[in-house]
Amino acid sequence: MEDKQGKVQVGGSVGGSVNAGDVAGSSSSHVGGNVSFAINELPSSSEADKPGIKELLTQLEAAIKADPNLSEIDRNDALDQVKDLAEAAQNPNDGGMKEKAAKAGRMLGRIISGIPTATQLVESCSKLLPLITKAFGF
Known part of the structure; x- marks a missing residue:
């Protein structure tokens, strides 16, 4: 609807509530799902007795999700770094991907x-x- 000056007026109201638990829960499940998807895009190890990058990242993801000492924010940040490592592992010889992996490793360490x-x-x-990090030649 326009007023006398030709400006559009918008009216109405927005209602509802957001629980902190809902936000945190949806955030962590979203991050976790993205990490798992990125890891699953990697090929499995060709050597049965030696884990490859996919298996190592899967173990790291599980350890992060299981640790009760991590705050929800730190857990999500750590999972984001694992996702970055998984994405970088898809093309580990690319300079930009190596830098992404190095940064993710530093962030996880912190x-x-x-x-x-x-x-x-x-x-x-x-x-x-x-x-x-050895998989990236560091």
Whole structure:
């Protein structure tokens, strides 16, 4: 509807409520789904006794999701970094992808350094991150 000056007027109201738990839950499931999708795009290891990048990232994703010491924000940030590693692993020889992987590795290290050292995630990361970064030639 236009007023006397030719401006469009819009009226109405918006109602409803948002629970913090709903927002956090939908956010983490969305991030987790994107990570799993990105990892599943990678080929499985060709050696049965030696895990490849797909298997290593799957283990890292599981450790991040299972650690109760991570806040929801840190968990989502860590999962975003795993997703970046999975995307970079699709073309690991590309310079831009190597930089993306290096940045993700640094970010994961920073996130992990903020939690107590006696956690399964810290132990998992100390084993998995060197293997993952080795896949990119670091």
